[in-house]
Amino acid sequence: MSDVNAAETLKLTPAQEKARKKRGLLLALALFSFVVLVFVITLVRLGENAAAVSKSRDFSNPVKYFADDGTEIDANGEVIGPVALEAPEADKEETSK
Numbered sequence: 001m002s003d004v005n006a007a008e009t010l011k012l013t014p015a016q017e018k019a020r021k022k023r024g025l026l027l028a029l030a031l032f033s034f035v036v037l038v039f040v041i042t043l044v045r046l047g048e049n050a051a052a053v054s055k056s057r058d059f060s061n062p063v064k065y066f067a068d069d070g071t072e073i074d075a076n077g078e079v080i081g082p083v084a085l086e087a088p089e090a091d092k093e094e095t096s097k
Contacts, residue, residue, distance in 0.1 A: 012020065065073045072080040 063075075065075065067073050067079075074080055
């Protein structure tokens with residue numbers, strides 16, 4: 001590889017340096033604009049999706065949790081009350097008639 005001497009380097013005229021700087025700034029502005037455009041489009045699309053999801057779900061009722069034996073428990077695992085897994089005997093007799 002040959003050594004590059006100071007005399008071999010290309011010297012730009014002030015007009016060329018100004019044009020290079022202008023091109024660099026325009027390229028940076030174009031790249032920044034593209035990034036902002038992608039970010040805004042992403043936010044809009046996520047916002048639309050979040051609105052659709054929140055409309056499709058009913059967040060007004062709390063989530064109910066059940067233990068393996070069918071008892072209702074809260075989020076901490078404490079028993080709230082039993083859940084009837086089978087119909088009472090009186091109901092079974094009425095449905096069989």
